[in-house]
Amino acid sequence: MARSGSTRRKAVSTPVSEFLVRACAEAHERVAEARDLVGFDELRAAARSRPAPPGLAEALAAPGTAGGPAIIAELKRASPSRGHLAWLPDPAARAIAYTEGGARAVSVLTEPAHFRGTLADLEAVAHRVDVPVLRKDFLVDAYQVWEARAAGAAAALLIVAALDQGRMVELLRTTWEAGLDALIEVHEVEEAARAHEALREVRAGGSVTRPAIIGVNARDLRTLTVDPDRFAACVDALPADALAVAESGVAHPDDVARAAAAGAHAVLVGEHLVTAADPVGAVRTLAGAVGPRRPAVGQGRPVDAS
């Protein structure tokens, strides 16, 4: 699979997702409320006193149990597209079941209004599992990155569509400075180019650098529908050295095999696993999906030297 790695992009104007605008505005409000309780410097000092979390990139670079993509198993109680999904009275127990099934990482929705998640969920999960834990939320402010670190996260989600380029660069730098990996999420080729530019800029700044991890989310944020061809349509636009994650709509081993064939190193699975009666078996089935073994970072794929 060749990736262009090109950073040239045409000026495009994509329609704005009203849902995303609202979710980001709500996130700003929550940050303002949280800052009134715990100031930025106090939060950052507390976060820095936590033990270093495991690396998400290392976890995803190792192949899945059948040599295919690694599974990132997600905890979400509800979603805008599907409404109620699961009560999850003990999120840590669910996360442990995911790891017993072979999940290489756990994603925790911490957004309260639309997904009914909390930072306490993440903290409980990170306390009980050895695998890296991702904070899945609408991150719009550096404060949330330090919240994630303080709660024990190993990685934070940065949604390109939610951030202007300056904020994207700032949050990527902060995430890496906080000792976390970033899962940079894109939905289309133009956003992949923006992600690439942000990675170059932060790396060029030189103070801190970590591996590139980019997720292609198949869910359209305007219609909330899933396009199973979205990953394949975007993957060649990702930086050559990025770990590629296929997100949303994965529910069957064939979906995993399809993502693997298109070049995914990992798949992120939410609804299918959180609604499964047998979460261990559900992860095991996806993790055991046969897919072409793909090389880990620096082992057989071109590495972007920038």
Ligand SMILES: O=C(O)c1ccccc1NCC(=O)[C@H](O)[C@H](O)COP(=O)(O)O
């Ligand atoms: O899940 C939604 O309805 C949703 C709507 C708007 C923005 C984000 C949304 N989901 C976040 C995610 O990225 C998914 O939870 C994740 O990719 C897992 O997707 P799935 O396996 O389809 O639950």
